[in-house]
Amino acid sequence: MSQTVLAEAPVEPAQPAPSLRRPRLPRWAPLGLAALAAALGTGVGLLAGLESRLQWGLMAALLYVVLTVTVAGAVEGARQARDRLATSVIWVCFLVAVVPLASLLWETVARGVQVLDGYFLTHSMNGVITMEPGGGIYHALIGTLEQVGLATLIAAPIGLLTAVYLVEYGTGRLAKAVTFFVDVMTGVPSIVAGLFVLSFWIIILDFGYSGFAGAMALAILMMPIVVRSTEEMLRLVPNELREASLALGVPKWKTILKVVLPTAVGGITTGVMLAVARVAGESAPVLLLVFGSAQINANPFEGAQSSLPYYIYEQWANGNAPSYDRAWAAALVLIAFVMILNLVARGIARWKAPKH
Amino acid sequence: MAKRIDVSGLSAFYGGFRAIDDISMTVEPRSVTAFIGPSGCGKSTFLRTLNRMHEVTAGGRVEGKVMLDNEDLYGSGVDPVSVRRTIGMVFQRPNPFPTMSIYDNVAAGLKLNGDHKKKDLDEVVERSLKGANLWNEVKDRLNKPGSGLSGGQQQRLCIARAIAVEPQVLLMDEPCSALDPISTLAIEDLIADLKAQYTIVIVTHNMQQAARVSDRTAFFNLAEVGAPGKLVEIDETERIFSNPSVQATEDYISGRFG
Numbered sequence: 078m079s080q081t082v083l084a085e086a087p088v089e090p091a092q093p094a095p096s097l098r099r100p101r102l103p104r105w106a107p108l109g110l111a112a113l114a115a116a117l118g119t120g121v122g123l124l125a126g127l128e129s130r131l132q133w134g135l136m137a138a139l140l141y142v143v144l145t146v147t148v149a150g151a152v153e154g155a156r157q158a159r160d161r162l163a164t165s166v167i168w169v170c171f172l173v174a175v176v177p178l179a180s181l182l183w184e185t186v187a188r189g190v191q192v193l194d195g196y197f198l199t200h201s202m203n204g205v206i207t208m209e210p211g212g213g214i215y216h217a218l219i220g221t222l223e224q225v226g227l228a229t230l231i232a233a234p235i236g237l238l239t240a241v242y243l244v245e246y247g248t249g250r251l252a253k254a255v256t257f258f259v260d261v262m263t264g265v266p267s268i269v270a271g272l273f274v275l276s277f278w279i280i281i282l283d284f285g286y287s288g289f290a291g292a293m294a295l296a297i298l299m300m301p302i303v304v305r306s307t308e309e310m311l312r313l314v315p316n317e318l319r320e321a322s323l324a325l326g327v328p329k330w331k332t333i334l335k336v337v338l339p340t341a342v343g344g345i346t347t348g349v350m351l352a353v354a355r356v357a358g359e360s361a362p363v364l365l366l367v368f369g370s371a372q373i374n375a376n377p378f379e380g381a382q383s384s385l386p387y388y389i390y391e392q393w394a395n396g397n398a399p400s401y402d403r404a405w406a407a408a409l410v411l412i413a414f415v416m417i418l419n420l421v422a423r424g425i426a427r428w429k430a431p432k433h
Numbered sequence: 434m435a436k437r438i439d440v441s442g443l444s445a446f447y448g449g450f451r452a453i454d455d456i457s458m459t460v461e462p463r464s465v466t467a468f469i470g471p472s473g474c475g476k477s478t479f480l481r482t483l484n485r486m487h488e489v490t491a492g493g494r495v496e497g498k499v500m501l502d503n504e505d506l507y508g509s510g511v512d513p514v515s516v517r518r519t520i521g522m523v524f525q526r527p528n529p530f531p532t533m534s535i536y537d538n539v540a541a542g543l544k545l546n547g548d549h550k551k552k553d554l555d556e557v558v559e560r561s562l563k564g565a566n567l568w569n570e571v572k573d574r575l576n577k578p579g580s581g582l583s584g585g586q587q588q589r590l591c592i593a594r595a596i597a598v599e600p601q602v603l604l605m606d607e608p609c610s611a612l613d614p615i616s617t618l619a620i621e622d623l624i625a626d627l628k629a630q631y632t633i634v635i636v637t638h639n640m641q642q643a644a645r646v647s648d649r650t651a652f653f654n655l656a657e658v659g660a661p662g663k664l665v666e667i668d669e670t671e672r673i674f675s676n677p678s679v680q681a682t683e684d685y686i687s688g689r690f691g
Binding site: 248317321332339 | 484546
């Protein structure tokens with residue numbers, strides 16, 4: 078059948094069959110163009126005597142995009158040029174985002190390691206004259222660990238239960254109201270949370286400064302983050318799993334506890350850890366509620382404590398070289414602390430994730 | 434241990450929408466009853482009313498009576514949890530618990546309900562997996578996650594999970610629609626085995642399947658989109674497929690419908 082059709086088909090005059098091949102730039106072209114743009118940027122910057130390296134970089138970035146589009150347009154055609162435009166703009170955006178981050182890390186590490194050693198981690202500032210080197214962050218480290226730990230103990234269960242209510246039970250007005258207030262809480266500045274605890278706990282109820290007071294303010298900041306992230310994770314659990322469990326005659330509360338939460342536990346842990354990382358760097362509530370101290374105070378319920386962010390602020394305010402060094406080292410410890418928390422969270426998430 | 438289901442005047446709603454209207458039928462014990470009908474005619478909804486899973490959906494509401502032997506499932510004081518323990522269910526898409534091993538999946542119903550004796554559990558797991566024709570394939574990897582099995586194996590795992598709690602009735606909502614013909618055959622063989630012990634209700638879009646596995650067949654239809662689904666007729670499968678008493682059934686079965 079098909080043969081006859083082929084045979085009867087009129088013979089077309091041999092037109093050059095449109096080739097599927099198109100001229101392409103070599104694979105190294107983007108890298109080469111980037112190098113060229115960087116060289117040009119540096120050259121122009123040097124020649125014009127531009128002071129700021131930022132200007133060199135921006136010029137190189139702009140040149141990179143323009144060069145790529147021009148070359149691609151000339152060689153490959155308009156569609157590929159648009160493709161390359163998008164790719165190169167995204168690369169430039171990526172670099173613009175990563176460079177400050179890398180430079181911040183570099184700066185902190187370079188300056189922080191100068192005084193960071195075992196002594197620095199295990200001694201307080203008690204009796205240290207701020208003008209001179211010496212002293213350490215032990216008191217601040219204890220303060221941060223205790224305050225953040227207490228805040229997590231308060232905020233994580235409340236946040237978790239709120240999210241469970243919103244996803245599994247909440248319908249109607251109450252759920253809408255809770256969602257609304259969680260959104261509002263997300264936007265509460267840390268100093269306002271601090272002021273609230275200050276007026277309620279310290280001024281009205283007449284308790285003294287303590288790490289616990291600070292922890293309460295931190296908990297207020299953590300709660301909405303925990304609720305939001307847990308809610309997202311619970312909504313990701315397929316409804317079929319809930320139905321499968323219910324259809325086995327498992328009560329709803331047990332379904333949530335044994336099927337829904339374990340399925341989502343990786344994401345929930347990550348969310349809690351991110352919330353911890355977020356509040357570990359808060360200095361405002363500590364300033365208001367924990368008061369700050371140069372001495373070691375391991376009791377979070379009584380008396381002033383310090384914390385890492387507060388310590389950094391305090392050292393920086395001293396305004397002399399040894400204090401600056403201590404501030405950088407403390408900043409490095411804080412970054413490392415948050416990073417370790419994140420890694421732990423990722424580890425837990427991977428370990429607990431549903432296996433395939 | 435299989436029980437008879439007597440449904441009378443049953444309607445189910447999603448919020449204000451009446452999904453099925455005034456259905457009455459009897460499901461015989463130790464037999465397979467198949468529900469056929471076009472999409473959206475309420476077969477699945479009706480199936481879910483039989484073990485009170487319908488009310489789990491937001492806005493789900495039921496009117497009418499479902500008698501399991503002499504007990505009204507919708508009577509006052511009836512605990513939906515114990516209803517579901519008595520009437521098990523297998524879903525359209527295999528849904529093993531992703532956090533649990535094969536063993537734990539089968540034992541889930543017992544474990545989560547607090548029946549914990551380890552030795553008994555081993556026995557139940559083995560019996561259920563054998564009952565679901567899966568034992569030989571998984572006996573060496575009971576501690577591997579259930580989601581690592583193939584689709585057909587997962588569905589049989591879900592059947593094993595459902596029969597592990599020893600229900601009186603097994604409801605199956607298109608259990609083979611996501612499976613290949615070989616897995617489908619395995620499940621159909623399994624249904625034939627299971628009907629010696631259980632009352633089985635199966636929803637299917639595959640009329641050959643209904644003809645193959647079921648003793649009785651119910652045909653559902655709806656007058657138009659948006660209208661509630663109704664039971665057209667229920668009869669011996671053989672009669673439904675050879676000489677149905679309603680013209681609409683014959684049209685549907687012979688493909689002259691829609």
